[in-house]
Structures are given as structure tokens and as C-alpha cells.
Amino acid sequence: MSDRGRSRDSRSVGIVTPQVARFDEPLRLACGRQLKSFELVYETYGELNADRSNAVLVCHALSGHHHAAGYHSEEDKKPGWWNECIGPGKPIDTDRFFVVSLNNLGGCHGSTGPNSINPDTGKPWGPDFPVIRTRDWVHSQARLADRLGIDCWAAVIGGSLGGMQAMRWSIEYPERVRHCVVIAAALKLSAQNLAFNEVARQAILSDPDFLGGGYLESDTVPARGLALARMIGHITYLSDDAMASKFGRDLRSGSLGRGSEANAEFQVQSYLRYQGSQFSGNFDANTYILMTRALDYFDLALEYNNDPVEAFRHARCSFMVISFSTDWRFSPQRSREIVDALIAADRPVSYVEIEANEGHDAFLLPIPRYLDVFSAYMQRVGDDA
Amino acid sequence: MSDRGRSRDSRSVGIVTPQVARFDEPLRLACGRQLKSFELVYETYGELNADRSNAVLVCHALSGHHHAAGYHSEEDKKPGWWNECIGPGKPIDTDRFFVVSLNNLGGCHGSTGPNSINPDTGKPWGPDFPVIRTRDWVHSQARLADRLGIDCWAAVIGGSLGGMQAMRWSIEYPERVRHCVVIAAALKLSAQNLAFNEVARQAILSDPDFLGGGYLESDTVPARGLALARMIGHITYLSDDAMASKFGRDLRSGSLGRGSEANAEFQVQSYLRYQGSQFSGNFDANTYILMTRALDYFDLALEYNNDPVEAFRHARCSFMVISFSTDWRFSPQRSREIVDALIAADRPVSYVEIEANEGHDAFLLPIPRYLDVFSAYMQRVGDDA
Numbered sequence: 001m002s003d004r005g006r007s008r009d010s011r012s013v014g015i016v017t018p019q020v021a022r023f024d025e026p027l028r029l030a031c032g033r034q035l036k037s038f039e040l041v042y043e044t045y046g047e048l049n050a051d052r053s054n055a056v057l058v059c060h061a062l063s064g065h066h067h068a069a070g071y072h073s074e075e076d077k078k079p080g081w082w083n084e085c086i087g088p089g090k091p092i093d094t095d096r097f098f099v100v101s102l103n104n105l106g107g108c109h110g111s112t113g114p115n116s117i118n119p120d121t122g123k124p125w126g127p128d129f130p131v132i133r134t135r136d137w138v139h140s141q142a143r144l145a146d147r148l149g150i151d152c153w154a155a156v157i158g159g160s161l162g163g164m165q166a167m168r169w170s171i172e173y174p175e176r177v178r179h180c181v182v183i184a185a186a187l188k189l190s191a192q193n194l195a196f197n198e199v200a201r202q203a204i205l206s207d208p209d210f211l212g213g214g215y216l217e218s219d220t221v222p223a224r225g226l227a228l229a230r231m232i233g234h235i236t237y238l239s240d241d242a243m244a245s246k247f248g249r250d251l252r253s254g255s256l257g258r259g260s261e262a263n264a265e266f267q268v269q270s271y272l273r274y275q276g277s278q279f280s281g282n283f284d285a286n287t288y289i290l291m292t293r294a295l296d297y298f299d300l301a302l303e304y305n306n307d308p309v310e311a312f313r314h315a316r317c318s319f320m321v322i323s324f325s326t327d328w329r330f331s332p333q334r335s336r337e338i339v340d341a342l343i344a345a346d347r348p349v350s351y352v353e354i355e356a357n358e359g360h361d362a363f364l365l366p367i368p369r370y371l372d373v374f375s376a377y378m379q380r381v382g383d384d385a
Numbered sequence: 386m387s388d389r390g391r392s393r394d395s396r397s398v399g400i401v402t403p404q405v406a407r408f409d410e411p412l413r414l415a416c417g418r419q420l421k422s423f424e425l426v427y428e429t430y431g432e433l434n435a436d437r438s439n440a441v442l443v444c445h446a447l448s449g450h451h452h453a454a455g456y457h458s459e460e461d462k463k464p465g466w467w468n469e470c471i472g473p474g475k476p477i478d479t480d481r482f483f484v485v486s487l488n489n490l491g492g493c494h495g496s497t498g499p500n501s502i503n504p505d506t507g508k509p510w511g512p513d514f515p516v517i518r519t520r521d522w523v524h525s526q527a528r529l530a531d532r533l534g535i536d537c538w539a540a541v542i543g544g545s546l547g548g549m550q551a552m553r554w555s556i557e558y559p560e561r562v563r564h565c566v567v568i569a570a571a572l573k574l575s576a577q578n579l580a581f582n583e584v585a586r587q588a589i590l591s592d593p594d595f596l597g598g599g600y601l602e603s604d605t606v607p608a609r610g611l612a613l614a615r616m617i618g619h620i621t622y623l624s625d626d627a628m629a630s631k632f633g634r635d636l637r638s639g640s641l642g643r644g645s646e647a648n649a650e651f652q653v654q655s656y657l658r659y660q661g662s663q664f665s666g667n668f669d670a671n672t673y674i675l676m677t678r679a680l681d682y683f684d685l686a687l688e689y690n691n692d693p694v695e696a697f698r699h700a701r702c703s704f705m706v707i708s709f710s711t712d713w714r715f716s717p718q719r720s721r722e723i724v725d726a727l728i729a730a731d732r733p734v735s736y737v738e739i740e741a742n743e744g745h746d747a748f749l750l751p752i753p754r755y756l757d758v759f760s761a762y763m764q765r766v767g768d769d770a
Contacts, residue, residue, distance in 0.1 A: 191628035191653045192620065198654045199616045202661070206609040208593055224591040231584045232617065235577065243576035249684065266681065268576045269583045276587070296651065299634065 011087045012079065013045040013070035013094050018110065021147050027105075027140060030133040036119060040144055041110030042066050042102035045086060046094035048148070054385040055150040056092055057141060058082065058101040059158035059165035062233070062291050063283060065109035068101035069094075082159075084366040091374035096382045097154065105140045106132040106290040114286035115216065125286075127213025132290055134161075134298045138168045145176065154385045155179035155378070159363035160330065161291070164298045167338070170315040171300075177317045179381045181374075184327055184363040186334035187308050187341070188299040193329065196236055197292040200229035204285045213286050222285045227276030229288060234275050239326035239359030243268060301341075308341035315342075319349040320377040322370065324362040350377060396472045397464065398430040398455035398479050403495065406532050412490075412525060415518040421504060425529055426495030427451050427487035430471060431479035433533070439770040440535040441477055442526060443467065443486040444543035444550035447618070447676050448668060450494035453486035454479075469751040476759035481767045482539065490525045491517040491675045499671035500601065510671075512598025517675055519546075519683045523553045530561065537561045539770045540763070544568035544748035545715065546676070549683045552723070555700040556685075562702045564766045566759075569712055569748040571719035572693050572726070573684040578714065581621055582677040588613035589670045598671050607670045612661030614673060619660050624711035624744030628653060686726075693726035703733040705762045707755065709747040710740045735762060 021040050028034045043066050048055060058068050060081070069086035071079055080101075086092045092099055103111040106129060114129040145153065156169040156177050163185025170180040189197070204210055207225030215221055238246070247268040264270035304311040319342050323335035332353045342349040354370045356362040362370065406425050413419045428451050433440060443453050445466070454471035456464055465486075471477045477484055488496040491514060499514040530538065541554040541562050548570025555565045574582070589595055592610030600606055623631075632653040649655035689696040704727050708720035717738045727734040739755045741747040747755065 188634065190625055191632045191634065191651075192623075192625040194632075194634065194651050194653050195616075195620045195628060195657055198649075198651075198657055199613060199620065202616065202658070203588065203613055206613065207591075228584060228588055228591065228613065231580075231587065235580045235584065238577075240575055240577040243580060247576045247579075249573065249576065249579065264583075266576075266579050266583075268579050272580055272583055273587070 009079070009083075009087075011089050012083065013087050015073065016043050016045065016067075016070040016080075017072075018043050018066055020110065021144055023140075023143050023147075027136070027143070029130050029136045031131040033130040035105075035112065035130065038105060038112035038140065039110075039116075040102050040105065040112070040140060042100060042144060043068065043070075043080075045069050045099040045101075046097050048098040048150075049385070052149055052151065054097050054154050054382070055145075055148070056097045056099045056381075057145070057153050057156045057169075058086070058092070058099060059137070059141070059156065059162035060101070060104060061158070061160035061162045062295060063279070063288070064162070065107060066101050066103040066111075067109070069099070082364065084364065085371070085374065091371055091378050092157065093375075093378065093382070096385070097378075100144070100148065100150075102141065102144060104132075104137045106287060106294075108284035108287040113284070114213075114290065115284055124216045126216055127286055129286060129290065132294055134164050134168050134294055135172060137165055137294070138172050141165070141169070142173060142176070152176045152178060155181055155381045157181040157183075158185070159183040160185055160360065161295050161298070164295075164300070167300055168298075170317050170319070171311055174314055174316040177315075178384060179320065179377075180315070180317050181320045181322070181377065182335075182338060183322045184324055184330050184335070184360055185338070186330040187301060187337055189296055194296055196232060197296055200232045201289050201292055203228035203232070204289060210285060213289075215285065221280070223277075223280040226280035226283060226285050226288060227273075230279035230283075231272045231276045234272060236329045237360045239328060239357060241326055242358045242361070245357065247271065308337070309344040312341050312345035312347055315345070315347055317347075319347055320374075321349060321351045322363070322374065323353045324356045324359070324370075325353060326357055327360045327362060329360040394464070394468075394472075396474050397468065398472050400458065401428050401430065401452075401455040401465075402457075403428050403451055405495065406529055408525075408528050408532075412521070412528070414515050414521045416516040418515040420490075420497065420515065423490060423497035423525065424495075424501075425487050425490065425497070425525060427485060427529060428453065428455075428465075430454050430484040430486075431482050433483040433535075434770070437534055437536065439482050439539050439767070440530075440533070441482045441484045441766075442530070442538050442541045442554075443471070443477070443484060444522070444526070444541065444547035445486070445489060446543070446545035446547045447680060448664070448673070449547070450492060451486050451488040451496075452494070454484070467749065469749065470756070470759065476756055476763050477542065478760075478763065478767070481770070482763075485529070485533065485535075487526065487529060489517075489522045491672060491679075493669035493672040498669070499598075499675065500669055509601045511601055512671055514671060514675065517679050519549050519553050519679055520557060522550055522679070523557050526550070526554070527558060527561070537563060540564035540566055540766045542566040542568075543570070545570060545745065546680050546683070549680075549685070552685055553683075555702050555704070556696055559699055559701040562700075563769055564705065565700070565702045566705045566707070566762065567720075567723060568707045569709055569715050569720070569745055570723070571715040572686060572722055574681055579681055581617060582681055585614035585617045586674050586677055588617070589674060595670060598674075600670065606665070608662075608665040611665035611668060611670050611673060612658075615664035615668075616657045616661045619657060621714045622745045624713060624742060626711055627743045627746070630742065632656065693722070694729040697726050697730035697732055700730070700732055704735070706734060706736045707748070707759065708738045709744070709755075710738060711742055712745045712747060714745040
């Protein structure tokens with residue numbers, strides 16, 4: 001491996017290559033519609049052991065994808081999104097575990113989604129792609145587990161929307177999950193969470209280039225709306241403290257209020273504009289709408305008399321719940337609701353609130369105590385495997 | 386007065402009529418430009434006493450205007466924006482005080498602003514209207530005080546951006562203010578505050594109907610951008626708690642995820658959409674940009690070595706500072722920074738943090754302890770007058 005590959009990061013999984021699994025048996029969805037067939041793109045890191053007991057499923061969040069660790073080529077500068085947590089000697093230790101990370105159904109990174117061809121029309125699905133709910137992801141992930149010969153996951157793990165998938169796994173397939181790691185998540189969105197998602201979607205829907213979702217056929221993209229949606233999201237991922245220490249009120253130039261609004265004057269403005277424009281070049285608007293709706297609809301206990309204790313009584317696995325002190329998107333209080341319900345449901349649960357300045361984003365970052373606690377729990381998962 | 390006028394609200398100031406003051410002496414602005422002349426629209430409530438010592442200036446916030454109390458006609462259904470606090474027997478008691486409330490320079494409710502005609506071109510100013518800072522408002526308000534024969538305000542009062550004007554008054558014209566009431570404000574915006582304003586402005590700027598601010602000449606308005614900006618703002622005005630108790634996850638219809646995104650499914654979505662569309666029909670986009678920039682630029686201590694203590698040493702008045710427990714736009718911590726600086730600068734200050742569920746919006750609402758404390762302080766102001 002060259003200087004630019006694994007050697008620049010001795011604890012990297014190195015070069016990885018996505019794979020595609022095609023499923024031709026129809027998948028019935030929670031919305032009542034079905035997909036006749038679908039594809040999932042995924043990556044694996046580490047080796048499946050002989051008794052197939054060391055497999056770990058990593059579920060991604062709103063704008064995530066299958067590329068969670070390592071690099072796609074020697075020239076690739078940016079590793080996968082959870083490279084801090086997946087690799088040899090890292091919390092999800094690829095020397096011990098066989099890690100599976102996929103792009104969820106409805107995504108825009110290779111799995112069947114709004115950009116795929118609808119076999120009934122020969123055109124991209126676009127806005128006609130079915131509404132997807134978290135349970136649909138879990139069911140499609142179970143198909144992938146079947147395909148890989150994994151009867152039971154050593155652990156299902158996710159942060160944010162990924163943590164919601166992990167919880168859903170624990171009650172949809174209790175026999176197929178030994179450990180569930182739920183990071184920076186919640187049992188359901190609050191009204192404020194819903195409100196932010198609504199504004200983000202409205203930004204996309206009201207972009208004239210969205211064309212009711214049919215932008216692909218007109219060879220355009222609602223770049224302005226997507227950028228706004230990302231900017232709104234980004235504010236909620238960072239804590240007020242993190243923004244203060246990152247930018248404060250630092251100016252890009254010397255003085256205020258003499259220029260035109262077209263020029264960003266505060267550092268935080270140009271940062272947000274950059275984040276927005278990067279995202280709008282890399283993400284699909286219909287997928288963004290689909291993902292935020294899945295987030296909105298997630299309500300673990302809805303079909304269990306709105307009682308999360310009743311919901312978790314169906315689970316058979318052990319749980320690890322992690323929250324971050326300055327996360328205001330899914331605050332520690334939301335994690336404590338999960339923990340309280342698990343305890344009342346008599347499920348084994350470990351909980352830790354990590355002191356971290358970085359807000360919701362902390363779950364992606366190499367915060368020492370977070371990595372230590374996560375590693376210690378995964379050690380236990382490995383000992384069970 | 387009819388059933389529909391003052392009698393429906395025995396503590397109303399009744400029917401009020403806006404007045405216009407025209408100023409023909411040029412006003413030099415902080416940005417270096419000047420306005421050759423300008424007009425301010427204002428309302429007054431109560432009577433100026435013989436020694437002109439009972440005048441109170443009310444400063445408005447981001448989207449406010451001169452119409453703070455009473456009704457504009459017998460048919461008028463909605464009173465002024467601070468009707469809860471201004472009127473006979475209310476905290477700003479019009480039986481004791483002569484209250485002046487104006488639309489700020491740059492506004493869109495009658496005072497000179499982007500919608501006014503630029504005398505040099507004969508066309509609306511639009512985006513060429515000068516950048517306005519809080520101190521410019523204070524200077525223009527001082528001109529209005531001169532016109533009304535008010536040498537010294539009994540009190541300058543404001544919430545949010547209005548509180549910032551009140552603080553600026555206290556150090557720009559120390560001899561002209563006896564009391565300063567600063568409600569739900571801050572010494573300057575945080576990076577997170579700046580970020581929200583940036584996204585709101587970007588929503589407007591990226592609306593194709595904004596036309597670089599020249600929409601008036603094309604007989605259009607950037608309604609989508611303004612609606613988004615208002616939705617974003619609205620989320621920050623309400624606490625998570627307030628949203629939870631107002632909407633929770635209540636649905637507009639029975640089931641989830643079967644409809645199209647065009648239909649709001651949660652109550653909070655339709656509420657935000659309504660707020661957005663109402664606002665976009667009533668507010669000017671160039672003014673919104675101007676007001677948010679004034680908010681961004683406000684930094685009380687910037688010219689005082691970034692030391693608010695040094696800034697407040699120039700003040701001569703007494704202060705009342707009020708914050709609200711669930712306000713996360715300008716949290717109680719931000720008010721305590723004001724109070725700490727005032728104490729260090731040896732200025733008399735009373736401070737109260739009101740327990741209230743309603744977030745930043747609380748300053749507009751009839752919360753009993755808030756009204757009581759505010760009334761008690763204003764009683765003292767009146768005794769001094």
C-alpha cells in the first residue's frame with residue numbers, strides 16, 4: 001500500500017470496494033406500495049468468522065451512505081464517514097468484526113432510490129419513488145443479512161437516524177440482534193425537530209428548479225433549495241458552543257456593513273455557504289425529502305400503544321446508549337427516555353453521556369472518552385461473538 | 386367607542402392614528418453614506434405632561450413597526466404588537482406615560498426604507514438603500530425626540546433587537562435617558578444567531594424572484610424566500626417546550642406517509658407554512674435583509690475595546706433587564722452578561738429571569754410575573770418622572 005493509502009492511517013481498513021446486491025423478490029413497504037426488485041450497494045470491512053457470529057451492521061444517518069470507512073482508491077483524500085470509529089483497533093474493530101455498511105433504500109449513492117429507473121415506466125422514479133420508513137430499511141437490511149449468510153448480528157449500530165434503525169431492528173427481528181448500539185438518537189422527533197425538517201423540505205420544494213421533483217428529466221437540480229436545506233441542518237448539528245469556538249464573530253475582512261449582502265462578512269456565513277454548495281452538488285433532492293420524512297415518521301412506540309416500554313419488551317438484545325452533552329438536536333434527555341424505557345422493559349442497558357462541545361456532530365468525531373466507552377462496549381460484544 | 390373598539394378591551398389605548406415626521410437635515414449613517422432627508426412614521430399613546438418628563442420610547446424588533454398598541458379603526462381586529470404591555474393600567478401605563486413608538490428607518494411600514502423613492506433616481510431605493518446599523522436608528526429616533534420636544538426619555542424600552550436599541554441609547558445619549566429596559570436581548574449575536582440570520586437571508590437572496598433586490602421594478606416579490614426566512618425565524622422564537630405543548634406530533638389527518646409531500650401531515654408543518662405565507666404577503670424582502678444585518682452587526686462594546694463594562698461606563702441611566710427561562714435565541718445567560726457588565730460599570734440594575742414556556746416570544750405575551758415585574762419597575766420610572 002502506498003503512502004497515500006492505508007499507510008497514512010495505520011488504523012485504516014485501507015482501500016475498499018463497494019459491492020451491489022440485487023433482490024428480485026418484491027419488498028412490501030409500510031406505505032402499502034411495493035418494490036418489485038431493488039439493489040443495495042454496500043461495503044464490508046474485516047472478515048466474517050467461521051460461525052458467522054461476528055457481523056456488525058452499521059446504519060447511516062440522514063445524508064450518509066455505504067462508504068463508512070477506508071478509501072476508495074490510493075488517490076482518495078477523504079475516508080468514509082465513520083472512519084474514526086471503524087478500523088483495526090478502533091471501537092468497531094475490524095480485526096475482530098465483519099462490518100457491513102450499506103446505502104439505504106431510497107438513497108442516492110447507488111442503492112435503489114428516486115434516481116433509479118422505475119421498471120414500469122423506463123424513467124427515473126423521481127418524486128414517485130415510494131415513501132420509505134425506517135422499518136422498510138430494516139426489512140431490506142434483513143434481506144442483505146440473508147444474502148450474506150448472517151443469521152444474527154453481533155451488533156446493529158447507528159448514530160442519529162442510524163440509531164433509530166438500530167432500535168427498530170431490536171424489536172422487528174429480536175432473534176437476529178445480540179447487541180444494539182444507539183448513539184445520539186431519540187424515540188421520535190420533537191415538534192422542533194419536525195419544524196426544522198419541514199423548513200428544509202420547503203426550501204427544496206419551493207426551488208423553481210425542483211419542478212415538482214421531476215428535475216432529472218429537465219436536466220437540472222434544485223441546487224439552491226438543497227443548499228439551504230443543508231445549511232439549516234448544519235446549524236442543528238453544531239452546538240452554539242461549537243459554533244462560538246469555531247467562528248465566534250470573526251470577520252472575513254476588516255470592517256462591517258460597507259459591502260453588499262452578496263459578500264459574506266462573518267466567517268460563519270462563508271462556512272455555511274460552502275457547506276450548502278458542496279452538499280447540493282453531491283446529494284439528490286428527492287432522496288433528501290425521502291430521508292427527512294423517514295426521520296419525521298419514526299416513532300418507535302406508535303404501534304405499541306405509544307408506550308416505548310411495551311415496544312422494547314419485544315427486544316431480546318443488550319443495549320448501549322450514548323449521548324453528547326451539547327447535542328441539542330437529540331439531547332441527552334432524549335437518550336435518557338430510551339434508557340428509562342429499556343430499564344422498565346427489563347432489558348440490559350449501558351448508558352453514557354459524553355461531555356463534548358461539538359453538538360450532534362460529536363458522534364462522528366474522535367472524542368477520547370467516547371471512543372474509549374464505545375470500544376469497551378464493543379469488546380464485550382466481541383467476547384460474546 | 387363601539388363594541389368592536391376600545392370597549393372590547395377596557396385597558397386598550399383605543400383607536401390610534403399614525404403620524405409622519407419629515408426630517409430635511411441630512412442624516413450621516415455609520416456606513417459612511419447619508420440620507421439627505423427621511424420620514425419616520427410613529428404613533429403616540431397617552432399625554433405628554435407639562436414638564437415633558439413622562440415620555441417613553443418603545444423600540445421595535447426585527448419584524449415590528451410603529452403600531453405597538455390599540456387599533457387603527459373600529460373594524461380593526463388585531464391590536465398593535467405590544468398591546469399586552471402598553472395601555473391604561475398595563476406595564477407601560479398610558480395613564481401615566483406618553484408613549485412614542487415608531488417604524489425604524491429602513492422599515493417597510495411607512496418610514497423611509499428600501500420601498501421609498503430615492504430622490505436621486507426617482508425610483509425605489511430597493512437594494513441600494515444604505516446599510517443601517519442600530520446606532521443609526523438611535524440617531525434618527527433622537528431627531529424624532531427633538532421634534533416632539535422631548536429632551537430626556539423617562540425610559541427607552543425594547544425587546545430583542547429593540548433592547549439593543551435601548552442599550553445603544555444609554556451610551557449614545559446618556560443625558561437623554563433616565564431608565565433603560567432591556568428585554569430578551571444580548572450584547573451581540575452569537576455565531577449560531579448569525580448562522581440562522583444567514584440562512585434566512587440566503588433563502589431570500591436565492592429566490593429567483595428577488596432579482597438582486599430589484600423585484601419592485603418587475604412587479605414581483607420573493608414570496609418563497611421570505612416565507613422560508615420567516616419559518617426559520619419562527620422556530621427560533623419558540624422554545625422546544627412551547628412547540629411540544631402547542632403541536633407535539635399531532636397529525637392533521639389519521640395516518641402517515643401515504644400522501645405526497647405537498648400536503649402537510651403534522652400540525653407544526655401547516656402552522657409554519659401559514660406563518661411563512663402570511664409574512665411574505667406583509668413584509669418587504671429588502672427590509673428583512675436590512676434588519677437582520679443590523680442585528681448581526683450590533684455589538685455594543687465593539688468600539689469600547691470589546692469591553693461592555695467600558696461601554697456601559699458611558700451610561701447614566703438605571704437599567705431593568707428581563708430574560709425568559711426557555712428563550713434559546715437570547716438565553717438568560719446573554720442577559721446575565723449584560724447585568725454583569727452593568728454591575729461592573731457601577732450602573733443601577735434590576736434583573737429578573739421569568740419562568741416561561743414560550744421561548745423568545747414570551748416577551749410579547751401576557752405572562753403574569755413578567756407583567757407584574759415590568760409594571761413594578763415602570764411604577765418607579767413614573768415616580769421619577
